[in-house]
Amino acid sequence: MQRPKISWMFWRQRRFVVAIMLFLGFFNVYSLRVNLSIAIVPMLEQSSMNWDSVNQGLALSSFFYGYICTQFVGGVLANKVGGRLLFGIGILCTSVLTLLSELAINTSLGCFMTLRALEGICEGVTYPSLHAIWSKWAPTYERSQLNSFAFSGSYVGTVVMMPLLGWIAHAYGWAPIFYVTGVMGFVWAIFWFLLVAESPQTDRFISEEERKYIVESLGGDQQSSETKEPIPWRAIFTSKPVYAIVAANFSENWGFYTLLTQLPMFLKDTTNLNLETNGFISGLPYLVMALMLIPSGFLADFCQVKQYLTTTQVRRYFNCGGFISQTIFMLLAAYLAHPVYSILSLVVAVGLGAFSISGFAVNHLDIAPQFSSILMGISNTAGTVPGILSPIITGYIVKNRSQEEWNYVFIIAASIYMIGCVIYWFLASGELQAWAKKQDKNVEIDLNSNKN
Numbered sequence: 001m002q003r004p005k006i007s008w009m010f011w012r013q014r015r016f017v018v019a020i021m022l023f024l025g026f027f028n029v030y031s032l033r034v035n036l037s038i039a040i041v042p043m044l045e046q047s048s049m050n051w052d053s054v055n056q057g058l059a060l061s062s063f064f065y066g067y068i069c070t071q072f073v074g075g076v077l078a079n080k081v082g083g084r085l086l087f088g089i090g091i092l093c094t095s096v097l098t099l100l101s102e103l104a105i106n107t108s109l110g111c112f113m114t115l116r117a118l119e120g121i122c123e124g125v126t127y128p129s130l131h132a133i134w135s136k137w138a139p140t141y142e143r144s145q146l147n148s149f150a151f152s153g154s155y156v157g158t159v160v161m162m163p164l165l166g167w168i169a170h171a172y173g174w175a176p177i178f179y180v181t182g183v184m185g186f187v188w189a190i191f192w193f194l195l196v197a198e199s200p201q202t203d204r205f206i207s208e209e210e211r212k213y214i215v216e217s218l219g220g221d222q223q224s225s226e227t228k229e230p231i232p233w234r235a236i237f238t239s240k241p242v243y244a245i246v247a248a249n250f251s252e253n254w255g256f257y258t259l260l261t262q263l264p265m266f267l268k269d270t271t272n273l274n275l276e277t278n279g280f281i282s283g284l285p286y287l288v289m290a291l292m293l294i295p296s297g298f299l300a301d302f303c304q305v306k307q308y309l310t311t312t313q314v315r316r317y318f319n320c321g322g323f324i325s326q327t328i329f330m331l332l333a334a335y336l337a338h339p340v341y342s343i344l345s346l347v348v349a350v351g352l353g354a355f356s357i358s359g360f361a362v363n364h365l366d367i368a369p370q371f372s373s374i375l376m377g378i379s380n381t382a383g384t385v386p387g388i389l390s391p392i393i394t395g396y397i398v399k400n401r402s403q404e405e406w407n408y409v410f411i412i413a414a415s416i417y418m419i420g421c422v423i424y425w426f427l428a429s430g431e432l433q434a435w436a437k438k439q440d441k442n443v444e445i446d447l448n449s450n451k452n
Contacts, residue, residue: 014197014206015137015214019146021196022130025091026153028185029126031161032094032119035101035181036060037264038165038279039174043105055109057395060261062113064387066120071384074125075377079231082199083132083373086125088192093122095185101178127380131364132373136199138365139217141305144314147362148297148354155293158260158286166279218369231371235435241367242375244427248319248360249383251420252353255326255413257387259285259350262394262409269401270339281343288351300358311366311430319359319428323421325352330414334407342403342410360424367429368436386416 040056043049051059078086097119104115130150138146165177197203200211236242263282271278300318303309309317329349333342364372364379393412398405 012207013210014200014203015139015142015146015210018133018137018196019149021192022087022133022150023153023156024188025087025126025192026150027157027160028091028095028181028188029123030154030157031181032091032098032123032185033063034158034161034260035098035165035177036063036116037261038162038169038282039177041264041268041278042169042174049105051109053395053399053401054392055395056265057391057393059109059113059116061388061391062116063120063123064257064384065113066117066122067124067387068120068381068384070121070124071128071381072374072377075128075131075374076231077125078129078132078373078377079371083129083136084192084196084198087129087133088189088196090122090125090129091185091192092189094119095182095189097122098178098182098185101182102175124384128373128377131376134365135369135372136218137214139214141217141301143362143365144297144300144304144358145294146297147365148293148300148357151357151361152290152293155286155290159283159290162264162283162286163280166277166282169279229370231374232435235433236368236371236375236378239367239433239435240427241363241429241433242378244424244429245360245363245375246379246382247420247423247427248323248356248363249379250386251323251416252356252360253383254386254390254416255330255349256353258390258394258409258413259346261387261391263346265398266406267339267343269398270342270403270406284343285347285350288347289354292351292354293357296354296358300362312428313430315359315363315366315430316425316428317359318355319363320421320425322353322356322359323417323424325349325355327414327417327421330410330417334410334414339403342406346410360428363428363430367431367433369432371436 037060040059044051044056074086074090097115100115101112104112130147134143134147134150161181165180168176168180197206200206200214203211263285264278267278267281296318300314303314304311326349329345329352333345333349336342336345360379364375368375394409397408
């Protein structure tokens with residue numbers, strides 16, 4: 001099947017509309033998640049709250065207490081009811097709960113932690129839902145590009161919202177931060193349900209040419225991700241490639257969540273930046289990440305289409321190359337022991353992590369596309385553990401708020417990156433696993449695309 005001609009009128013290609021809405025969805029996902037990282041600085045300065053470093057770590061990690069609970073469940077539900085519904089409801093409920101943040105904070109730390117945990121429960125279904133959506137919408141040789149573009153919304157959201165929320169906090173105080181992010185997510189959810197269909201088969205606006213291209217590229221199965229096959233639990237939990245993805249997810253998220261939750265506080269402790277500048281600098285690493293994601297996804301697909309590399313090689317080289325680079329720059333951030341050089345090293349470390357997204361993050365769709373949402377739920381359960389442990393451990397390490405204490409935080413992150421790199425290199429695969437193979441025949445695709 002020949003790829004449909006792509007014109008500048010991208011909205012006529014419905015898979016691109018899905019990608020844009022997912023991009024905006026993840027923009028809101030991370031706006032809702034990062035709001036506390038910015039708000040906590042003025043909260044401690046402008047209110048009577050007396051949270052020590054340990055309580056701050058507990059508050060920052062409380063979101064992930066709930067988030068970890070719905071990763072696995074979200075994967076199973078997405079496989080049963082569909083990713084579109086679950087993704088939209090997850091962000092909608094998180095947005096509504098965020099609007100209650102000021103009330104919860106003024107009540108007690110325990111009340112606020114409970115609210116954040118509930119937000120985590122709702123948002124926990126989003127990542128497993130993503131893979132359920134792409135298992136229906138993403139043609140085989142567009143997976144890395146579409147997935148990377150959708151993921152980039154997370155980092156663009158962080159880039160845009162960190163300085164914006166820093167400015168809001170400086171101008172109006174910390175409370176509006178939660179109202180702005182909550183309303184944004186609510187509005188997005190309305191458009192999501194209006195514009196996005198569950199699959200090409202149920203989309204009223206898709207062309208027959210595009211529908212046929214997507215369906216045939218996925219093997220011609222009209223219900224590709226709504227399989228009634230029994231889930232091979234034993235095979236999944238004894239699969240080496242699954243554990244490679246799990247290890248990579250854990251390692252990437254340890255560094256990512258460490259910076260997401262702690263970078264504004266690190267800047268406050270080691271520099272004299274004001275709130276607006278703090279927010280802008282905190283967003284820089286994610287700006288670089290967002291800029292790198294799309295070309296890295298394109299390069300990964302290009303290497304596959306041109307048969308320069310096998311799928312296994314693409315996943316392995318991109319993921320481990322990203323991890324080794326992040327290890328080096330995390331160590332530089334620690335041993336340079338200078339705020340400016342440390343910040344630059346952290347910016348590069350996070351930015352180069354874009355290559356790992358074209359590695360492990362799309363690998364679920366390679367090894368078992370019809371069970372990809374379940375695999376994402378399993379791997380992201382492990383990937384959520386750093387969101388809980390990292391802020392708490394950081395809180396215990398950084399009690400005197402010194403540069404030397406922060407260095408230990410970066411050394412731990414670098415070590416975990418390297419361990420994840422080694423595990424992924426030896427266990428990863430990009431091939432469809434025997435336990436995920438269907439009875440239907442593979443359909444060959446004409447990979448030659450039309451020129452504009």
